[in-house]
Amino acid sequence: xxxxxxxIEPLPSMTRLLLSEANGGEALKARLxxxxxxxxxxxxxxxxxxxxxxxxxxxxxxxxxxxVQRNPQRWALILGDLAxxxxxxxxxxxxxxxxxxxxxxxGMGDYRRARRxxxxxxxxxx
Numbered sequence: 244x245x246x247x248x249x250x251i252e253p254l255p256s257m258t259r260l261l262l263s264e265a266n267g268g269e270a271l272k273a274r275l276x277x278x279x280x281x282x283x284x285x286x287x288x289x290x291x292x293x294x295x296x297x298x299x300x301x302x303x304x305x306x307x308x309x310x311v312q313r314n315p316q317r318w319a320l321i322l323g324d325l326a327x328x329x330x331x332x333x334x335x336x337x338x339x340x341x342x343x344x345x346x347x348x349x350g351m352g353d354y355r356r357a358r359r360x361x362x363x364x365x366x367x368x369x
Contacts, residue, residue, distance in 0.1 A: 250360040253308040299329040303364040306334035
């Protein structure tokens, strides 16, 4: 079983990442440009996280995200070239999580949907 969980949440203005450890603690939050400039950038990032921690990684992509729905082939290519057998990626459709006014949150924004992706994947609900 993976000890690292990463949610990938493509949004119109950014791609949001949330890395969680097996104990449920959040290890990393990131807001990146919506689409990587290089096709292998996301695969390289996942491989780097595995190398950093020396642990397997389970990543979940928000399959309901607008860009994923419109361009599934792009996301399949972005995630399809993983060189590490220690990385597993699943496409997950989370239950609806209510939107929150981002201006009220400040900082990194609302990660409830990202947490829900990880929770669903960990429970085997894809």
